[in-house]
Amino acid sequence: MTALLLVAVALALGALAWVLVYVGIRGFSVISPSFLTHNPPGNPAAPGGGFFNGIAGSLIVVGIATGIAVPLGVGAAIYVVEYGRGRLRGAIRFFNDVLIGIPTIVTGAFVYAVWVTRFGFSGFAGSIALAVVMLPLVARTTEEMLRLVPTELREGSLALGATRSQTVLRICLPTALPGIITGGMLAVARAMGETAPLLLTVLGNDLFTQLNPLHRMETLSLQIFSNAVTGYEQAQARGWAGALTLIAIVLILTAVARFFGRRVQVENV
């Protein structure tokens, strides 16, 4: 029976290896330094060009989303762990977990209804959608990290005459910081790869570089999607290079986050 269990692991790791190796082979045959610094050619059937506009757009859209989601998520976690009581605290914890599971396409439709119907498609609308995706993830990891801060530290701080906010800001948050950074980076990695909500908010803009988030933009994920389904071989080739770029970004973020995460666990156990 244990042999069967090993087969399960082998299948899971086999799938992982298959995806990574396949994307690696298709991507490395196309990718080059100029791929990262050029936009796609006007004619999608033409070879060459790159995803500069999408990569820059992703960084901007995800950057703004991070700026919105991290303060809100950390604040929510502080409330749940340090201040909240009773039903409201329980409700926020429970529905934060539920929010993690909400389909991101629904998040996109929601932001379309709230924002795009009034102000039009824009990079910023995409940032709002991604912030809604990231917020519960940040809140959850921050909550777990704050719980690991020993109660004695809080008692000591309060006994020395510090106020609650001083205790939270100068004792609890710095102690939990490595873990909070880990959670933030994992949320950023998740947001970099999100495509569905951006389809309904950012819309995409394959042709030229648009760095102003108040306009329609391109993101890396949208660009991979649109190039993958075109049917032009050269566009698909660029799509593979884009997929490789995206996987590289996500894996680097995940690896660095795990490095921080490991230190957290070593310090706390």
Next chain:
Amino acid sequence: MSPASAGGIAAIERHPLPIALRGERRRLGDSVFGAAVALTGGVVLLVLAAMVVFLVLQGLPAMRHYGFFSSITSQRWAPSEASATLSTPNPYGIVQFIYGTVLTSLIGMVIAVPLAVGAALVITDVAPRRLRRPLSSLVDLLAAVPSVVYGFWGLFALIPAIRPVVDFITSTLGTVPVIGVPFGGPFFGVSYFTAGLVLAIMILPIIAAVCREVFRSTPRNEKEAAVALGATRWEMIRIAVLPRARSGIVGASLIGLGRAVGETIAVTMVIGNAVLHINPSIFDQGATMSSVIANEFTEATEPFHLESLFVVGFWLLIVALVVNMLARVVVRRGVSL
């Protein structure tokens, strides 16, 4: 979670210490900070509530025009007929999308749940201690790969690989009358089955991660007792680990189901987006609730088309809410027991 670490300052206040913090010590900044974090906590509830309200508001014109439940009793999605027959019957039936969502999620679950439970057991109880951490990181990596990459890979790598197997099934089992109908051909590559297979890979790491935590909470002495009584490793797992993990596994599966139900881009790329009606074979093309939104949203120009996509979004949100709330209740009960 130990009771000592849970609760933070709130817990201290509930059990006053000799030198407790009293009102005179509280400064203005302190209460402002408290109010601010309470507000950010409220954002979570506000966002969820606003989602329900705004999706209903956007879908309401279509629901009013065609009848509130008419979309979920019909399986004909024909936006081009909307202007010709503005009244009834509803040209925006969504039963085929619900069917697509249920079928692809089911295929994904049937494949992913046993594999995820197996993988989690290897990580917690079977693999040599030194390999456990790397193994669990690698399985977690499956969850880090973006959806759009899975879709792209599914389209170009997975479909050619499964084609010989599926062609064999459709030409043998698929030709049997009645019981062969769900396995009939022809197979175009994009299909319910392909989408289900991609979903299986995507939800496996999520289910495995929750199962891992559940299995880890098995008391050590029960495992040791089983081994001391002469149990093999598998018998130890069967006697000590699995029985108390049952509700945890159910909860983990529900979390995976919630993810499968909402997964969009990868499914959109490999399901074929056939919106007209339910196709009886799992190897035929179809559409899910999420894929039809992603596929038609920015091109919805017919009367009530966009509104009807919001109706689909509303029902998808309801399904996701129910599945996720159930999952969290079950998981919490499973882990604390």
